[in-house]
Amino acid sequence: MKVFEIQNQFGIENLKLAERPQPKAGAGEVLVKIKAVSLNYRDYLTIIGQYNPRYKLPLIPGSDGAGEIVEIGTGVSNFKVGDRVIGVFAPKWKSGIPDFDQLRTTLGGPLDGTMTEYRIFSEDGVVLMPDHLSYEEASTLPCAALTAWSALAVESKINPGDNVVVLGTGGVSIFALQFAKLMGANVIVTSSSNEKLQRAKELGADHVINYNEKPGWAKEVRKITQMVGADHIIEVGGAGTLEQSLKAIRLFGHISLIGVLAGGGSNNLNLFPILMQNIRIQGIIVGSKASLESMNRAISFHKIAAGKHFGKVCIKI
Template sequence: MQSYRLERFGSLEGLRLIDEPQPVFGRNQVLIKVHACSLNYRDLAILHGTGTLSPKAGLIPLSDGVGEVIATGEAVSLFNIGDRVAGSFFPYWFSGKRDDAAARGTYGTQADGWLTQYKVVDEETLVAIPDYLSWEQAATLPCAAVTAWNSLQQSRPIQPGECILTQGTGGVALFAVQFAKLMGARVIALTSSDEKAQLLTTLGADHIINYQQNPEWSVKVRELTQGKGVARVVEIGGPGTLKQSLLSTAAGGEIALLGFVASGSQAVDFMTLFKSGATVRPFSVGSREDFIAMNAALTLSQLQPVVGKVFAFEQAVEAWRYFDSRQQTGKVVISIS
């Protein structure tokens, strides 16, 4: 079989396609023929050595992958041959709060990921994927979709009529718009172009703010909420957007702190944080239980994930390069035929 391994960090020259033996499965494991993977900002952070991750060199990258069970160990009881499955982002976070034990074995940093033709995993680390989704659509779920779902479900679920704020048109942001509309919420979405604004409107966003034209976009958010601010901010930008998010949040509201894709050095002063009355809560994807709950909502609603561009397995380096250019809208997927 063939796999990609990230042998060194810093540039895509370290990502190499190699031939290697097909993995052998144990009593409680399944062998999966991988059909699709998707890229996340996390994968760029691993490649370039940014953020808080400390990955091992030489691993197969990518946390998000889906495929078909083609063989099972003698003790496997959760899945059968032919089942369509996805890997959980945190393989051993089954439910409840995440602790050190639940955070172990993450794909692409501590263990081999999904950019390969065949993969062996423990059966309890898998989730069945909704039947209506294509392989490419299902590959968008493990990180971006579960993250967006939890940003609106925890620490308390968003209620109908409440207003949320999303940032951009990446995978997490678009899922957040779609899930918020399923929950009956109003959505204010930030974007940088008319083309992206049209997509957000199509997905159900109630108001669009062009942050290029309105760098102090919290003023517009306050206008659109009659001065109250939003109940939840799906905060993806991090350093470049947090201050404006604090100024946009209603007293008692929450900022779901998910990422750091927007560069910036503007410090958040104490009085801005104090006067906002907001809770800033970091989130890190979710558990297997969260994934299953989200899939139930997907099946009921038939929600369509936004796949921006699909690359062939042989074009994986080009897929990373395209993703690194930040041109994409929605998810970038690698299809493995």
């Protein structure tokens, strides 16, 4: 079978198409013909050696993937040949609070990922994908979508009418916009592109702000929220945007710290508001299998993410 693998050393120039032997499903395992893989910023960082330079090589990248079960091993009881499934990003993390090994054992490093024609999963390592989605759409769920779900539905509770700010229009953020709308929130989206902001409006964004035109976008959030501030912020920028997020959040508000896209940031970030305003900053790291299943139930019931998505790039295998 064909695979993409990072060969002897990290670097995009070392990502090569290679041949590996076709695997067979053993006891308790399923063989999945991968149909689609969606790209995450993490996959890029992994390939260039910045995510975890200690990952063993050669390594097949790819955190997300969807495909069809083509063979089942002995003792598999929950799946049959022909089932359409997605991989669980952290297959050992079933629910609740994981231990270090459960949290760190993830697809696309240190485990081989999804950029392969076939992949063996343990029976526990896949879940059925929502019926109404294509393979490409479903491949975006295990990492980006689950991260947004964990932020809004697991680690905090959004009430109808809450003001939620979503930074940018990447994969995580576009899912966060859709989930926050599902929960009845008033959603404010920021982007560097007016065209993308228009598309965010079509997906339900109530207010939009161009963060290039308004680098002090926290002021705009204050105006939109009658000076109160946002109840919740999906923070994918990290150090480079946290200062604005701290100015935009309300007293006792909740910031989900998810990404580092804006890098850098000032070295003298004022942390005082965090304590004086009782702000909760919650780190988010994807999510458990149980959360993936509850998110899929919500996506299936509300038929969301079908065809309208613009936050992800996918590869058909």
